[in-house]
Amino acid sequence: MAKVGKKQKGPRREEPAALTPVEIAAVAVCARHGNKPDELLEIFHELQHELGYVPDAALPPIAQALNRSRAEIYGVLTFYHEFHRHPVGRNVVKICRAEACQAMGTDELCRHAEHSLNVPLGGTTADGSVTIEQVFCLGNCALSPAVMVGEKLYGKVDSQRFDEIIAGLEKEAAE
Amino acid sequence: MITVFVPRDAAALSVGADEVAAAIEREAKNRNEDVRIVRNGSRGMLYLEPLVEVETEAGRVAYGPVSTRDVAGLFDGGFLKGKSHALGHGLTEEIPYFKNQERLTFARCGITDPLSIEDYRKHGGFDGLVKALEMKPIDIVTEVTTSGLRGRGGAGFPTGIKWKTVHDLKGDEKYVACNADEGDSGTFADRMLMEGDPYCLIEGMTIAAIAGGATKGYIYVRSEYPHSVHVLREAIDIARKANWLGDNIQGSQYSFDLFVRMGAGAYICGEETSMLESIEGKRGIVRFKPPIPAIEGLFGKPTIINNVMSFAAVPIILAKGGEFYRDYGVGRSRGTLAFQIAGNIKQGGLVEKAFGITTRQLVEDYGGGTATGRPVRAVQVGGPLGAYIPESKFDVPMDYEEFAKVDAMVGHGGLVVFDDTVDMAKQARFAMEFCTIESCGKCTPCRIGSTRGVEVIDRIIADVDREKNMVLLEDLCVTMADGSLCAMGGLTPFPVMSAVRGFPEDFRKPAPNKFLADAAE
Ligand SMILES: Cc1cc2nc3c(=O)[nH]c(=O)nc-3n(C[C@H](O)[C@H](O)[C@H](O)COP(=O)(O)O)c2cc1C
Ligand code: SF4
Ligand code: FES
Numbered sequence: 001m002a003k004v005g006k007k008q009k010g011p012r013r014e015e016p017a018a019l020t021p022v023e024i025a026a027v028a029v030c031a032r033h034g035n036k037p038d039e040l041l042e043i044f045h046e047l048q049h050e051l052g053y054v055p056d057a058a059l060p061p062i063a064q065a066l067n068r069s070r071a072e073i074y075g076v077l078t079f080y081h082e083f084h085r086h087p088v089g090r091n092v093v094k095i096c097r098a099e100a101c102q103a104m105g106t107d108e109l110c111r112h113a114e115h116s117l118n119v120p121l122g123g124t125t126a127d128g129s130v131t132i133e134q135v136f137c138l139g140n141c142a143l144s145p146a147v148m149v150g151e152k153l154y155g156k157v158d159s160q161r162f163d164e165i166i167a168g169l170e171k172e173a174a175e
Numbered sequence: 176m177i178t179v180f181v182p183r184d185a186a187a188l189s190v191g192a193d194e195v196a197a198a199i200e201r202e203a204k205n206r207n208e209d210v211r212i213v214r215n216g217s218r219g220m221l222y223l224e225p226l227v228e229v230e231t232e233a234g235r236v237a238y239g240p241v242s243t244r245d246v247a248g249l250f251d252g253g254f255l256k257g258k259s260h261a262l263g264h265g266l267t268e269e270i271p272y273f274k275n276q277e278r279l280t281f282a283r284c285g286i287t288d289p290l291s292i293e294d295y296r297k298h299g300g301f302d303g304l305v306k307a308l309e310m311k312p313i314d315i316v317t318e319v320t321t322s323g324l325r326g327r328g329g330a331g332f333p334t335g336i337k338w339k340t341v342h343d344l345k346g347d348e349k350y351v352a353c354n355a356d357e358g359d360s361g362t363f364a365d366r367m368l369m370e371g372d373p374y375c376l377i378e379g380m381t382i383a384a385i386a387g388g389a390t391k392g393y394i395y396v397r398s399e400y401p402h403s404v405h406v407l408r409e410a411i412d413i414a415r416k417a418n419w420l421g422d423n424i425q426g427s428q429y430s431f432d433l434f435v436r437m438g439a440g441a442y443i444c445g446e447e448t449s450m451l452e453s454i455e456g457k458r459g460i461v462r463f464k465p466p467i468p469a470i471e472g473l474f475g476k477p478t479i480i481n482n483v484m485s486f487a488a489v490p491i492i493l494a495k496g497g498e499f500y501r502d503y504g505v506g507r508s509r510g511t512l513a514f515q516i517a518g519n520i521k522q523g524g525l526v527e528k529a530f531g532i533t534t535r536q537l538v539e540d541y542g543g544g545t546a547t548g549r550p551v552r553a554v555q556v557g558g559p560l561g562a563y564i565p566e567s568k569f570d571v572p573m574d575y576e577e578f579a580k581v582d583a584m585v586g587h588g589g590l591v592v593f594d595d596t597v598d599m600a601k602q603a604r605f606a607m608e609f610c611t612i613e614s615c616g617k618c619t620p621c622r623i624g625s626t627r628g629v630e631v632i633d634r635i636i637a638d639v640d641r642e643k644n645m646v647l648l649e650d651l652c653v654t655m656a657d658g659s660l661c662a663m664g665g666l667t668p669f670p671v672m673s674a675v676r677g678f679p680e681d682f683r684k685p686a687p688n689k690f691l692a693d694a695a696e
Contacts, residue, residue: 038474040456041439045398072457079458080439082398098360099555100591102605103518104546136442136559136609138399139363140186141591142221142516142523151401155189 019061025050026058030065037066040076044083053084081135089124089131091169094148097134100141105158109145110134112159117166129170176209177255180228180235182285184217184370185402186363191242192225198246199227206250216371218285219525220272228267231257237267272541277503278527279511280487284371290410292417295374301419303493307382308427315386316342319489321497323509328354328445328482329557329586329662331508331575334489340469341387341477350478351384351392351431352454352468353486356438356445358397359558361589364513364525365483369396369403372487373410377420377433379486382493384431387479392431395450397438407435442559442613446661447480449615460615461661482587484513505531508574508585516542518555518591535569538592549594553602553678557586559609560666562673563593563602582673584666599678604632606670614663621664624655628671638686645682648675 019027029046033039043062047054054077063070077083095113097106110121113132117125124131140146143155147165154165181187181196196212203210220226223239227249236257238249245262252260264270278284287294295301307315320335341349353376357365369376380392396404411433414420422430436454438444444453448462451473472478488510492500500510508530514537517523521543526532534554538544545551553563562583564571571581578585593602610625628651634644652668659665675682 036456038454038456041437041453045437045439066456075458076456079460080441082438082440098609099559099602099605100361100518102602103591103593103597135399135440136613137358137360137362139357139366140189141361141363141518141589142520142525143186143189143224144518146189148399153185153189153402155186 020057022051022055022057023061026061027065030062035065035067037068040066040068040073041080044077044080048083052090053087056085090129091149092131092133093166093169094133094135094138095121096136096138096140096144096146096148098137098141100137101145104144106145109147109157109159109162113162116159116163130166176211178211178213178230179255180213180215180230181225182217182371183214183289183402184224184285184367185400186221186367187217187224187226188402190224190240194243195225195227195241195246198243202246202250208250208255210255213288215287216284216289217367217525218267218273219281219367219527220270220522221524222522223264226267227254229254229257233257234266234268237264237270238262239264272522272524272526276527277511277529279491279500279503280375280484280513281368281372281525281527282491283375284368287372289371289373289406290413292374292413292419295372299494300374300490301378303490304378304381304419305425306493307385308425308429312342312386312388315382315493318497319386319492322488322492322500323497323504323507324485324488324492324500325508325575326482327484327488327512327587328447329359329584331585334481334485337469337481338383338386338479340467341389341479344470344477346477347388347390348474348476349387349389350473350476351380351387351389352451352473352478352480353380353392353394353483354445354447354450354480355394355396355400355403355483356442356450357400357483357587358442358445359561359587359589361517361555361591362515362558362587363517364515364588366400366403367525368483368487368513369400370406373406374414374419375487375490376407376483377410377414379489380433381420381424381431382489383479383481383486385429387477389477389479390430390432392433393454393473394433394435395438395444395454396435397444398440404435404437411435442609443615443661443663446615446663449661450480451478458615460617461663463660484587503529504574505529505572506574506576508576512573512585512588514573515587515589516592517589519545519547519551519594520592521546521548530574531572533570533572534564534590537573537590538569542592545592545594547594547596549596551592552595552597553593553599553674555591555593555602555670556589557584558589559606560584560662560669561586561589562669563599563677564673565677567677582669582676584669599674599681600632600636600684603671603674603682604629604636606667606674607632610663610667615661618658618660618664620655620658621660621667624651624658624664625667627651628655628667632671635682636684636687641683645675 226239444459607628
């Protein structure tokens with residue numbers, strides 16, 4: 001039998017390339033979700049949690065594991081605002097731009113954030129520490145403007161409090 | 176041992192509740208005080224968060240908003256004995272904001288430890304489910320129909336009718352799906368309940384499952400609510416272990432299991448068919464109706480879909496009877512609604528009241544006017560697709576029909592307050608912009624119309640062919656309202672046209688500057 005195996009392998013000129021770390025991560029996350037197609041959003045969330053974003057290289061192995069087309073997987077990934085296709089800062093700072101926060105000056109807050117970090121909304125600071133993003137409502141509308149970093153929510157954020165939050169992050173990063 | 180309550184609600188955490196709890200614990204240790212800290216939900220007086228309560232013989236005494244700097248002073252002042260203090264408000268339940276509410280759905284929120292089943296039981300929790308377990312499914316449906324409960328997620332469709340449809344269908348694979356997407360600005364009631372009284376939602380969904388004949392349910396929570404996701408997952412685990420979920424619930428013939436699914440930052444996934452697509456792991460694109468989800472819903476099976484508030488109203492309806500609930504409210508709007516006062520408001524928070532209260536009462540009596548101290552100019556009611564109402568409409572009773580008569584909607588009960596510095600042309604522009612960002616893209620009037628809408632409003636603001644563009648805007652709004660498949664494109668004209676009609680002067684201002692006017696041409 002061993003001989004047969006060898007023979008079958010024979011004509012192939014190359015060994016199948018070893019999986020890249022991204023592919024390994026993707027396959028593992030899918031497996032943890034039983035390779036169920038309906039758990040695709042959870043799979044993306046978990047991958048993004050592990051890698052900081054969902055690399056394009058993760059899509060083919062996900063498509064294969066879930067038995068769905070690559071186009072579908074790509075379509076789902078790009079539909080949702082929450083998922084990143086490219087690397088982001090070590091901290092993602094979400095600033096709420098919806099109506100209740102507007103009523104309490106989120107426009108000024110956004111301008112302050114862009115100015116003080118020297119990036120537009122959606123951008124990442126040069127040192128790679130912070131990405132600022134707009135979101136629409138964090139459910140903290142009675143204590144607006146609201147900001148969220150990771151899972152931490154902040155209320156009544158003015159420019160000064162914003163700077164304190166950012167300073168806290170840099171300190172954390174330095175430690 | 177003295178019990179001190181410090182909320183774990185996300186809004187309370189956002190203004191330092193965790194830090195305050197830690198400071199109280201430290202200070203108690205240093206002073207050798209025997210203190211037990213309970214992390215409760217929020218009472219909904221968000222302007223007082225972190226609202227710390229101390230249990231005394233007379234009842235719970237409130238202090239707030241407490242910061243870590245205040246903690247030593249509170250100990251010095253004898254707050255553990257409920258003594259008065261600059262931050263003190265006396266007995267929590269005597270604070271007018273709280274006392275004058277009619278709390279049915281939120282009866283336990285802020286009072287109990289959200290994850291303690293014993294606490295839940297002690298405060299009437301699972302009474303409704305215990306009754307339901309002994310009833311025929313059709314009798315549960317009848318009870319809900321009697322209550323007059325209408326969907327709290329926005330559209331106000333009678334819940335009983337939805338449940339009856341699913342109940343009457345054959346087949347053993349059916350689902351219950353809870354819409355916890357709560358994307359509307361100015362709303363946080365779903366979040367507060369999920370974090371402050373999760374078993375109430377679990378109980379309501381379980382009753383729905385028994386009524387409809389479902390054995391599996393999903394709660395679709397938006398990713399902006401990580402705290403809710405954690406609390407729900409923990410609560411579901413605990414409920415399962417205590418056999419309030421799972422096989423043969425409390426020894427009955429009924430089995431039901433529940434799972435949490437997380438969204439990924441898409442407003443449209445609050446639309447029910449979009450939500451189903453999303454739960455199935457797809458793009459959140461709206462489905463054509465019919466078939467309605469009650470007939471062909473999740474994975475193509477009959478599905479009861481309701482908002483968090485609708486499900487959470489059900490336990491008390493079962494426990495106290497449909498008539499009890501129906502006796503609150505006015506006209507065809509029965510029961511209570513969790514009103515949420517937000518934006519530029521002095522005393523923002525959640526007020527549960529029977530239908531019939533007015534915007535003025537909510538904004539002035541409860542809210543105490545604006546946070547900036549300036550006059551209120553506009554209130555957007557019912558989320559980003561709701562109308563901006565001017566002062567002339569502040570006395571219209573909150574009632575689905577009465578609001579519809581004045582071209583507004585109650586929606587999920589959120590009120591966003593603006594002072595007189597608001598620029599309503601800018602708000603109208605934002606409503607269109609929001610639609611361009613959040614449209615699912617399936618139909619042209621919504622996808623393209625909103626983009627054109629932003630451009631038209633930009634020209635109006637810049638005073639380029641103003642009259643012509645005002646007419647064009649109105650035309651565009653009619654097309655969007657008539658030609659859109661769902662309420663995203665269909666209702667975006669509401670905030671836009673309400674701004675035009677209610678605040679015409681803001682669309683007639685001199686152009687901001689010549690440069691912009693040229694750019695818009
Ligand atoms: C664009 C759009 C967004 C919606 N967002 C929500 C939402 O966040 N939560 C919700 O319960 N219903 C939302 N709805 C309404 C739902 O489609 C649906 O009517 C509701 O979940 C049904 O539950 P109910 O009968 O208990 O209200 C939305 C509808 C539209 C068109
Ligand atoms: S109205 Fe907009 S959101 Fe609704 S189905 Fe059409 S394109 Fe999608
Ligand atoms: S509008 Fe900003 S938190 Fe709700």
